[in-house]
Amino acid sequence: MRAYQGVLLLVAALAVFTFYYLGSGKENFSSTTRRIKENQAAQSTSTEQDVASSSELKLNEGKSKNMDSHSPLDYHVLMMFTNVHRNTGLRDKFLVAVSSLVKYGKLESNEVLSLHFVSDEPSKDIGKALLRDLLQGASFKYKVIFHDVNALTEKLFPIVEAMQKHFSAGTGTYYSDSIFFLSVALHQIMPEEIYRIIQLDLDLMFKTNIRELFEEFDNFMHSSVIGIAQEMQPVYRHTFWQYRRENPNTKVGEPPPDGLPGFNSGVMLLNLEAMRQSKLYNQLLEPNAVRQLAEKYHFKGHLGDQDFFSMIGMEHPELFYVLDCGWNRQLCTWWRDHGYMDIFDEYYRCESQIKILHGNCNTPILKE
Missing domain, CATH: 1.20.5 (Single alpha-helices involved in coiled-coils or other helix-helix interfaces)
Structure with missing residues (x-):
């Protein structure tokens, strides 16, 4: 025997x-090994999970269960969906973003797209009604998970309070502003069983399969924790004006391909596992580190997480995998008409295949 x-x-x-x-x-x-881990993904008890098939959205309350090794592989996407009941424009953007995602989305039979929405109660009701129609034609399996914005804000505020005065539009720190820094600390809030997630703005239109965007995670360097595209306007040339004046040979704020134009947070690949394990990244979240960098670069912004990532990217570019401009083809041209016409095209140019259109600063996206 x-x-x-x-x-x-x-x-x-x-x-x-x-x-x-x-x-x-x-x-x-x-x-x-990573795939096996992701197969065991589970949602936290603080979320409401709506599990759906490719043809029906089932609105069930309750906690999710751990997946075993035979369960589908989850791809996680997160979008902010708040104050939609007060702003019909957000509803229209949501329709374009989700309908285009569904149109081009294709997954393997053992894969599931988990759609996370951070929402308030009135907006959640609107979202559920819209998703019933939008997801009917999906050719892939999916789940819908709503996260309460107030619960997330309560968790976020202690983490990001110190940085808000540097990267918020108002003076001082505002409790409600914390949600604009969600991506900065998402690795501390989402369940540890979720290893990777893509955070998207609402004002997007997909022109390709979202699964291809997830494949960009495979291109991360060992030190990369976040994948993000460069800003396509001279926003940070303007914001870093004092540092640039004191350092005339700096690449800070300069256009691509050799400069550091800063980042745009419309499309972000967050390697939550790498963010959790990166000693450097977590040190940069500390109030003293934020203050020291803000003082060094004379930085005062108003764009939340995008400002934070742009600032630390000037100091530690190794933390970021730069997405091709085709994955976040920004359409806003505001800065062209506000003092930077002579150099605007150096930032705005994108000769790549367009995979996601981004109608930032309320720029209309022409429907196909």
Whole structure:
């Protein structure tokens, strides 16, 4: 019997070796391990989960259960969906973003797109009604999870309070402004079982399969924690004016390809696991670190998380994987008519295939 058990153990070991090292080559050991971990993704008890098939949105309350190794692989997407009941423009943007995502979205049969929406109660009711129609034509499996904006704000405020005075439009720190820094501390708020998530603005239109965007995670360098596209206007040339005047040879605020134009937060790939493990990134969240960098760069912004990422990106570019401009083709031209016409095109130019259009600063996106 012992000899028979030994043979079985040997066969099992050889099978594991063959799978990891002599397999199809599509996955290596680390990527396979990551997929197994993601298969076990679960939502926290503070969220309301609406589980849906490709043809029906089921609005069920309750906690989610851990997935076993036979469960589908989750891709996680997060969007802000607040104050929609007061702003019909946000509703229209939501319709364009989700309908285009559904139009081009294609996943494997064992994959699920988990759609997270941060919302208030009135907006959540609107979102549920819209999603029933928008997701009917989806060719992929999906889940819908609503997160209460007030609950998230309560968790966020202690983490980001110190940085708000540097990156908010108002003077001082405002409790309600904390939600604009959600991506900065999302790794401390989302369940640890969720390893990667893409955060998107509402004012987007997809022109390709969102699954291709998730594949960009595979291009991250070892030190990368966030994937984000560069800002396509001279926003930070303007914001860093004093630092640039004191440092005339700096690349800070200069246009691509050699400059550091800052980032645009309309499309962000957040490697939550890497964010949790990065000692450097978490040190940069500390109030003293934020204050020191803001003083060094004479920084005063008003764009929330985008300002924070742009500032630390000047100091630590290794933390960021720069997405191609085609993944966040920003359409806003405000700065062209406000003092920067002579150099505007150096920032605005994008010769790549357009995969996501971004109608920032309320720029209309022409419907197909």
